[in-house]
Amino acid sequence: MRKEALRKLSVFTAAVLAASALTACGGQSAGSAQTEAAGTAAAETTAASGELTRLIVGASPAPHAEILNAAKEILAQKGYDLQVMEYVDYIQPNLALESGDLDANYFQHLPYLESFNEENGTDLVSAAAIHYEPFGIYAGKTTSLDALADGAVVAVPNDTSNEARALLLLEAQGLIKLKEGADLTVTKNDIVENPKNLELYEVEAAQIPRVIEDVDIAVINGNYAIEAGFKVADALAVEDSESIAATTYGNVIAVRSGEENDPAVQALIEALKSDEVKKFMEDTYAGAVVPLF
Secondary structure, three states, rough: OHHHHHHHHHHHHHOOOOOOOOOOOOOOOOHHHHHHHHHHHHHHHHHHHOOOOEEEEEEEEHHHHHHHHHHHHHHHOOOEEEEEHHHOOOOOHHHHHHHOOOOEEEEEEHHHHHHHHHHHHEEEEEEEEEEEOOOEEOOOOOOOOOOOOOOOOEEEEEEEEHHHHHHHHHHHOOOEOOOOOOOOOOOOOHHOOOOOOOOOEEOOHHHHHHHHHHEEEEEHHHHHHOOOOOHHHHHHHHHOOHHHHHHHEEEEEEEEEOOOOOOHHHHHHHHHHOOOHHHHHHHHHHHOOEOOO
């Protein structure tokens, strides 16, 4: 019953996005080397004939959709017509992938994907990690961390995995102390010291840039910071490249379980890990997007 409800909701959302006419290109069994070889050969034949196989990938507008578009020509040379469907939330692109309206999506890190599966009964997996986006603390009413007053309001993401990441960053700056052994499962209930009596204002991640003027500081996901025009150089603090978050929160290509080795998916991964796309990331985002290859 739950799966059926998810499918109906995803179909409705796709219609609203004017994407109902698009259908997935279809996956092949990950367990068959012969099937994979046949799929690759078919793609090469298609490319040679000038006909491209449609590949539909859901993504957040920035940086994910931008990065995908940078890989579009490379995929065309491999025989695929990449079509990017943009989503402005973290829920619909997973529902659309689960229902088959997408061939893959690219917007989330693995802890969020695993949490989504657990909470929604979906069966999505990571096919590859592509890049990492440093979380940052950005100024709202207060322009420096040292100037935070007692009772200052801090906006943080309200979903489980991203709130834990925000808390770890706040702890790294000495603003709070979490229980011993704190990891990526911590919640605000695990704060054991809060010397400035900071008030955590929990907000849906995509909305945080919109409320920043109403809070003292805000901890913002990298992609939403980029969309809002924030630069890493402007952040009051960012995650250390050696932090637990940096080594865990790589943004992944998500697919339905069993389709990780589909030829189209592998072509997508190869294109995104190309030298051309790596250079695009480094030149375009100035440290806000860090390639993991």
